[in-house]
Amino acid sequence: xxxxxxxxxxxxxxxxxxxxxxxxxxxxxxxxxxxxxxxxxxxxxxxxxxxxxxxxxxxxxxxxxxxxxxxxxxxxxxxxxxxxxxxxxxxxxxxxxxxxxxxxxxxxxxxxxxxxxxxxxxxxxxxxxxxxxxxxxxxxxxxxxxxxxxx
Ligand code: ADP
Numbered sequence: 001x002x003x004x005x006x007x008x009x010x011x012x013x014x015x016x017x018x019x020x021x022x023x024x025x026x027x028x029x030x031x032x033x034x035x036x037x038x039x040x041x042x043x044x045x046x047x048x049x050x051x052x053x054x055x056x057x058x059x060x061x062x063x064x065x066x067x068x069x070x071x072x073x074x075x076x077x078x079x080x081x082x083x084x085x086x087x088x089x090x091x092x093x094x095x096x097x098x099x100x101x102x103x104x105x106x107x108x109x110x111x112x113x114x115x116x117x118x119x120x121x122x123x124x125x126x127x128x129x130x131x132x133x134x135x136x137x138x139x140x141x142x143x144x145x146x147x148x149x150x151x
Contacts, residue, residue, distance in 0.1 A: 019104055020097040022144060023118045023134035028053045031060070035077040035085060039067050049115045051132055052086050058094070058117055058130040060086030094119045095136055101144070104136055114138050 028051040029041050042050055042064070052060035060083060070085050071077055093111045095104040095118055104116055118134035 017101045017144065018097070019095055019099045019101060019118055019136055020134070022101070022140045023097070023136050024140065026132050026134055027051065028058075028132060029082060030054070031083050032081050035067065035070055035075075035080045035082055037078075038062060038082045039071065039077070042067065047135075049135075049137075051117050051135070052082055053132055056129070056131045058089070058092065058119055058132040059083070060088045061092055061117065062086045063114065089130065092117065092130075094130065096120065097133060101141075105141055108136075108138065108141070 027041075027045045027047045027049075029038050031052055031054045033041075038050055042048075049061060049063050051058055052062065062082060062085060066085050066087070070080065093107050093113060093116055095107065095116045097118055097120070107116060108114070115135055115137040117130075117132055118136055119130040120133055122129040122131055
């Protein structure tokens with residue numbers, strides 16, 4: 001029995017799949033909420049990364065380790081707003097709904113992150129808006145790999 005080749009998996013993913021087909025739902029909190037409440041949201045929503053928004057606009061991202069780092073210090077995390085500790089634009093690595101999955105996977109590897117926000121780029125009075133529409137994670141990639149190797 002011959003094993004499926006990795007090249008074949010790559011081809012399947014590259015030819016057939018776009019981000020919108022496998023992305024997950026948005027998990028976000030507002031810009032001014034506390035670090036403490038963001039940690040509660042991380043448990044409640046069972047995710048490892050939370051996106052920070054101002055309305056529909058993506059402004060930041062926090063990972064488990066960002067939250068651990070601030071939580072082990074002497075700071076009162078019920079008083080610190082999440083925007084103090086988040087990674088912010090223009091440093092956020094993102095993808096769009098119609099992007100090729102392989103390109104997004106490369107971004108995750110090159111930038112050494114667990115997930116990418118999926119955004120729609122808009123303009124509002126000359127200001128760039130990153131409307132948050134989903135999230136693309138290492139779990140999405142793992143599922144896709146399993147589907148294409150096993151089936
Ligand atoms: P962890 O820190 O829990 O291992 P990540 O590897 O995803 O999780 O995050 C590493 C760092 O990169 C964190 O400081 C986080 O804020 C930041 N980060 C996470 N995802 C992104 C992204 N898509 N774009 C830019 N920075 C990110």
